[in-house]
Amino acid sequence: MEHSRVPRAALTNSRSFYLTSDGSGKSDTSYCAQDLCNEDSDSEGSEDSRDGGSEYGDSADEDSLVNPMYRRDLKSLLSKDWNLSNVFASEKHCYHATNPILVIRDVGVVGLPLSVRDVNAVKGAAVRSNSGEAESHWQGVWEIDASTISFENPAWSQYLKESVQHACRSLGIRGTTGRIRVALRKLLLLSSDSWVAPHMVIPATGGHFATVHIMLPSRSSGGLIRIKHGGECKEYACGTRDMSRTTTLAWYTGVMFEMDRVTDGHRMVLQYHLIDRTSSIPPAISHEVLFTEKIHSLLVPWKADSAVPEKLVYLLHPQTQDHNGLCGLQLHDARLASLLDTAVGQLGFCIGIATVVFKITGRGFPDCQDVHDDVTRQWKEILSRKTTIHDVTTLDGTAISSQLEFIKGDETIPWDLCKGIEREECKSTSWSLNVRARCERRYERAALIIWHPTTEVARLFGPHSLLATCKSLSKITLDTPKEDAHDALITDAISRCSDNPTAMVDAVCHVAFVWNDMSLWDRAITAAAEVAGISVFADLDKLCTAISKFGLEHVQTKLQIGLKHERGAVAKLQLLVELDQRASSSCPADIAAAVSSWAKVQAKDIIGSPETMSSSEQPTTLLLLVLKFGMQNLFIHQAISLADSQYLIELTKVILATPTLEDAYDVYTLAAAALRTSAVCAPPISQTWLLNDVSPQGSLENAKLFLRCLRKTPELCSTVLHKMTAVSAYGLSQLHAYALRAVIPLLSHVGETFDGNLLSHPPIVPAIRALFDISLQNPPYIFPPVLGFDNEVEIYVTALLRVAYKNGFWDAFQSSFDRNAERLSANPSVLQTFLIKLMPAGAQADGPNSQTHFLAIVPKLLMTYIGCQEVREDAGRIALVIDRCLLLSRFGVEDRGALHHVLAEVLPSTDPSDDYLHNTLLPLLPELTVLAAKHNSYDTFAPIFQTTLLAWIKLLNRLPPHRSRLEDLRLIDLSNWSCSCDDCQRLLMLLKGFVSGKTTLRRLTASKLAHIRALCKKHLPQGVQYVDQADFIEFSISNDGYTLLVWKAKFAKRDQALTILKQEDAVIRRVLGPHYDTIMAGLKGPVAEPSCQNEAGNSLQYGTRSRPRPGLPPSTLASVPAPISASTSTSILAPASASSALEAGEIRDEDDSGPRPVKRQKVAQ
Template sequence: MAASGGAPAAPKPAQNIELELKGVLSSDLDFKGEFAFGKPFPDAPNPCLDLEDIGLVGLPLSPAMARSVIGKCRQAPFGKGERTIVDTEVRDTWEMDATKIKFSNAAWGPFMDRVVREVCQTLGVNFAASKPRAELYKLLVYETGSHFLPHVDTEKANGMFASIVVVLPSLFTGGDAHTSHSGTKNLLNSSNNSMTTTTVLAWYTDVTHEIKPITSGYRFALTYNLVHTTTAIRPALSSADGAMTKLRAIFNSWNENKNAPEKIFYLLGHHYSQVNLSASALKSSDAHIMAILDTLAKEIGFGLGLANLELRQSGSADDDGGYGRYGRYGRYGGYSDEEIDDNDVGFMEIEETTTTFENFVDPDGNAINYDEDLEIDGSLQRELERRGDYEQDYEGYMGNGAGSLERFYRSSVLVIWPRWSHVGGGGGDRRAVGALERLETLNSDSPTPEELVDFKYVCSVVKDLADEDQSTAVERLFAAAILWHDAVLWTEAVAQCCAPDMSLDAVTEDDMHDARATFGFSVMSYSLRPVILGHKSNERLQFVQNLKALQEDERDNDGLAIGSFIREMLKEVLDNMRPYSSLAELQSFSKEMLAEGGASMLLDRLLPQLSKLTTSFNVGVFEKFIDWLHGEWDLTTTTVADDEVASRNTVMTSLLGILLPMKTLFATKIIEAPNPGYGYGYYGSKSTVVQGDSAPALALITKCLDYGNPQLAVSLVESINAGATKRAADSAKPNPGPANTALVGVRPVDPLQKEWQDAQASVAIVPGIVFTLVPAVKDLFQNRAPEINLDTQLMQMAQTAVDIKLNAAKAGGVVKREELAKLLDVTKALSNSDALLTSIISTLKSLPWNEASWIACMEEFQTRRQSKEATFGPPVLEMIMVYAQKVALPAVPTHNYYGGGANINVAVSITALHLSSRMGGLAAVSLVINRIMRPATTTEAYVTQCLVPLIPELKILANSNNVSLATSPFSLAFRLIVAAWMDKVLGQKPNLNRVKEFSDKIKRVTCKCTYCTQVLRFLQSSDQQSTHISRVGAPNVKHVTREFGGRFGNDVKLEVIRSSPQGLSVNKASELARAAKWGGLLTQGRGLLASIGSDAVLKSIWGDSYPAALHELLTKDQRNAVITQGAPAQAGPSQPRMPNNTQLAGTAVPAIPAKRKSMEGVGAASKKQKVTKKSTDVIEISD
């Protein structure tokens, strides 16, 4: 509708840039075209083919001629990755090169021209703009069974964008072409009326197509490459006035709205190779859209680019009949009766999805550099999955399950961005690029209207250009204004190219000289004054300094004006420093001021500004400036006046005074600490811990001392002392109550609770800082002249840090040795050293028992004991006795879930014994031995795994303490170990009469059948108490039971195993089983005694009880030697039992039990008794 003035209404500004832009591109440009073409041509001429080595070929093609043609062809290959291979499973076709083909009918050429026009019309190609040409490529012969699996055509020639297949008359069936693109399918038939009709098929090169098998006859075809022959973008612009108006409004709004998207992706209809990724290679609607946008980009000014996208999905496949799979579009499918091939297999689960953006180029095919991550949003991914070229790779069924599946969706994408965007480094404004190219070729001293428009446009957008383009623009704008001798344009260029937020580096000295020579300095000063006054960066100082070069010109009539302008601008710049971010800025200002007025000018003009402009963001730069300035003054070799020296000292003090309040004195650092290894997947991993870091504070104190300001160093120490005291006081406040974690996210955390938690975190870092800082500061001040005494501050600081650390330990924290070392080191050389040490030791001794902390304390105290016995000796002795009483020793193992006993780690006991011996001597060792020897219960496993392995360690400990093995506590320990072994391992000696009677009964068994022989072998030799014989059968069970059941009485019990067939369980008395291994046990026991020592050593340990206590383990020779020596059998202490709750020291040695006495004669043959030799037929007990 027209406006009141008759002019068309102005379009409304765009509200949703992306939505409106995509709406116009997808629906308002009215492009119509297909991706494939198929049409019969009944009026097609006979080409009169003349084939090399064959001659003319008649049509329709006869079977005989078809076989002759095949005889001169070769098997057609296909491309697979970078290779070209022949595989008839994929492609079973015969081919002949174009060089062997001639056409004898002149009408064939015009016919093909007609075909090309019709194909282009259907595919949407502008014939007039592209001037495409069909180039003959191959002759193909398909025989019965020939086929070609799904594929896309490669671009076989420069500029090729489509393939044409001309199917010549020949009788055949089958061979349909199945084409698909972006989810759309099209079936092209060429077998209907194939004997008399020529059929033409065509498709774009990136269209997937498959030639189904020929079911009969021969398919005879010519293939052509359709190639465009111009560099113009296809197709040419069609009438789209309404769309163009909408697009202009959208792009104008976008260029003005910096809150709009920085870029927009628009998915193209085709996927282009990297080689052909440019505007001139686009097809159909893609070319149409690009042609319109490129025209608008050069008119309005915005960026255009092309890129390739690939969406890759990977995961496990679901090839279970097609049921339950996620298909191409993520839909869940059901059963299907159709045969499923690999291309139809879907995902059971998509495990990973990645999107790749690559080959970013401008419309001319030039690469665009981009450092930023061009993030692909989810909507574009979903669109790519719906419309992109589709391919998948399935490794096949793996025997016990489906294999992995990879699926790829690929498409090319149009990237569009406004001129203010940083995409591509801020470049890509198509209008600016063209304008700069035209400004480069100026050759007239007056501008044309078009050149003036270019100049004005580049001025307006120079701030949005990439850095490289910005420098080019400044150069060409200045050159144009000077070429045209137009002071107004030069002033405009200066205003835009030197805008307050732009860099001044692009303006060169040559630009200034040329401008002065052309316009005079009065014009320059008029143009430059607002630039210098209004610029936001400190680059303006260098800019003004560069103007000094103008005074060296041969023209000196305006030299005074130049000098006056420079002085005026320097005063303005030096008195109004901008926020700084680099050391170079501070250096340039200080050098200018020092040259003008020395250190006093820095004090009067620069320091007040630095005090205002220095923040937490640039304090690091400020500190580097202080270091640089001190270094410059420190390296001065010339004599400096006293007043200048005094000014310099004042400047340095003032600079440090600005710096110190902005630096943190309680810094932290993050260190790695090993995890304890609890929980699956975390063993051996590391976590981070926040600790106090004294380095920054120490560096500041050192800087103050080195820069001649010890009073500031002292103030820093006092500040740290005060800060530590305050943190300790704040942390000592009572906890207002635990945070209600159940309500996190529902209501804010209690501010009092948060304040208390912050106080605890704040105080935790103090010891880490103070423990390192105190000795370091003491060393720093120790050799200073005059001497500065900081003992009071350092003592208070150390006391505070020690109290904080000890309070943390009282709260249940584990004491680590390295931390304890720092705790003790901080007391060195302090006046209150003894008091601190006493407090530390007293607190640590009073801590709740924690074995790791206790050992850490003892080890550290023991290390310092040599140099300070009086301080650390008594605590070590006291703590080791507590350790001996509380250290965790191996417990008697209980049976686990599977029936076996847990292993005992005897190394724990050994470590405890050696540690006790090293720090506490025999008294501590006695306590540990007492605990080891009196467990709540005693088992065979405890004896063999815990007690017996201690024998060599006890010998080592006795030797290291310079005592004999017969000395307590070692003598009693050996007696207890042997007694326990004899009680729990050796056991009571079997009754000889019962064993002999049992052997006699075995001899009376005469049956030699298989099962009786098995039972006899078990009864004679096995040291096991029972055995099971399976699958014996009821008759044999009765037979064995009859042979053994009543004969052995209680010595042997037979039980039927209820199975099919029946089995038999044989059990013999435990005493008889022990008799079978008695000899081996005696050998073990005698070896046990030998590990303790010789007979003389053993007698010294057991004393008078030696023959009685060790009777079963002594050989006949040892027993006879005792008798010969006249030692009374029952005199002296007998073998002790394992103690219960009595202390080791002073334990009474019990007498030999009565039942042990009754066994004295067992196993020793009387003088009248005949000794029976060992036989395999009987059980015998050896002495």
């Protein structure tokens, strides 16, 4: 029993049916299913959207071929409503269907479900067919003519339309727009003993092609319906005890129909006829014959015309599953492809199937389909479309090509394959991580490809191809009579052997085995072996069958032909090994022994051939195959005699990688033989080397291999190492790469492979020193790390020290370092990394670098490092050096004058320059304060503190030029700015960060200009000029004002350098020594004069004047000129007001912004 349901989504957007009358004057209740096409399209994936044109509605005007007739006609033909499903009947059950409110003239309304009273009333108005009437197939059935029937429920017409739509789809009817008329013929009442005799359903009127029975809710038993066509039978058990079920049964005319007796109850049936009114292709069970005639007549002129495309791509529906060939197509598409292949086979056209991939890029709406259930809303904007064709196969799945090029329009149906594809469901979606809401969606559809008979594809895969001939030969069995046609096919297949030797051998040898024809097998093998070599023997089962049938002596001659034409030794030995194994398992013992003996003879000849030792062969596979025959000694001997160095190296690697082989063979002999050809050299480095380049690895691995194999021979190891130092032809960047990528890994390998005796051997020592020299002379030059690159300096130093710490290497490393220290000074970052790695910041270090022996190099390293100009100008680096100098004593290492040398380099012999004072000495004071407390070395740093502070005091009392003009210049104070809008915030940032004498605020409207102008008039002093234009305001300050601003900013950070003054008084006196009074008095500075207001109420500040403070001897201040004070918010000595003025000798380390000072210190007068 068949069951099917119509999706509710398919039963929408219907229109009401209309009434017509036939010629006899009887009124037929009928309607035209005008919306069938559109509804089918919505529910079936646009299946019928090609009606009257292509799927996307492209017109013939788009065709651009020299002769576009063939494409246009083929599109029209394939787009017609062909029924290729071969479905001749269908059934649908619906529970709680619409009640039609059936009204019969002279009876009235018939209630549903059907009751006994209503049954008797219907019988009273009906006519019963008599069982004795031979011309009637319906026996014992009560009938009422349609003219006496009406339906009072308006919703019944919608239900009827939906039922007819489902029946049409189930019967394979497509494109029903305006074509189908539904006519009610009779009301049938079946009771006990009603039955239908077997008969062929014939059309009742012109255009009648199918019948639909709607069985209204009623209770009955029996009455099994059988519908037969073409040897197939379908049975429908329409009897039911469920009185809520409505059943719709439809079948084509031309089928055999019969029904068993109804055994109990009653069954009421509405009988409708489906009538085709307009179609040029009338609906039928199958259009295969008509389709074949039409397509054949179309392709005959196309074949004869040379001005045509070589192929046409016809778009199908999406594939149902990931299978090649017909298996992956939807049912209608699969039948269309099969029928098309049969129809065009005689003409030589080739039919293929492919997957069309569409990639659409644009801005989309994430999860729109899930949220709104609407695929058309997935895209906000489409930016690009790309269409490609992949996985082209024949109908049986044989691969033709992985991709297919095509000409849009000239070779595609529809014109643009990608048009409208975004309305379908996508296969996958990928969202961009960089661009918001941008994504790429992938869609897939199947396609038919039709190749012209003159194309290469049609020659190789078409109906007249070698493959087609081989398929015919493969069908020959013992029961197939031998005919002359078979000989013609065999001759044709052998003559075209070059097209596909393997397919020809399989087919012809199959016939030879069936006919037991040795000569035929000889013909096939001889022809194929000359073309394809031993690949024709890939099927070992058939080869063993030939040996059993025709004998080994006969078969081996053909095998030797294949071996002769095969160049690869691996392939030959592989065949011999597999043949030996297969024969031993599937052939009799005597045949298997003969095959094994013959295979060993052939293998020996192959191994002894010079071609076997060529670099194109694979030593790994060869050695494994040779082991199968036990000829490894012969193989290695031949390799040493005939192979080149690269081959020997690869063979040595294979032996070393196999523990069982390493003990059995003397790899020293292989390595020595390879070394004689000078295979080892410095690895090639690209001229355009990048940090992540690993090109040296190939030659480096060879060198490691030689050192491992030759470790018992120091002279040869020394030769290998010296060859790796031949780098004179390298440029600077190449040397940097070579030191990190090749030399350091090689030294590490040497440390792991060589023992102490070998490392101290006279030929080895200079080679290792030379490798260390290369490493230390060519450190990386990128520092700090660049985005996208590794920290090469960190990697380099870590790797080099790891090697140097190995037993026996430190002395060579230290001597090399001493020789190349000056050269390393060109790269201070490398020296700094060495310093950090050798001596961590902690009091003690872990690991081998904590040993005194390894730290002996540090003093030399420190003095070299401090000798770099950029190090001496960097306070942080100077502090690092001083810290490491003081740490040496904790490790028990003498600094050898390193600290004295460092301090001498830092402290100039004369007064320091202003830049050196500001950029180096002053920032160094906080660092020294920390180090002095850490190491208790105040006395050591006292000269630096005293020199720096005295120079600072002297610099503070030097005024900028034009002092007289600066005294009256009002400085900018923006603390009272009364607006915080965006434009004011931009203006404040500009005014606070004056980097030149002018700045401009742009992109201002007229209202914003007025707003900014009012605030500038209120808050800016006269020293700042501003001029407003159409949409911007330009601000300027005089040269003197700008000079003062720079001066103020330059000295505002001096308080950060005076952290030493936060120590106890005894410590301060200890550090400042005899200069204590002078420094303390000079740092206090003059008293700031009170500020005044300008006309606008702005807070203004003038230059201060120096005057003696109470309690300070005039003689003390006389020796130190009074400096210009900075802003009270930045100076630790300047008072905030008269009430909080400092007493003589008092200093503070905080400003006076808080309610009271945090810390006070009294300095003795």
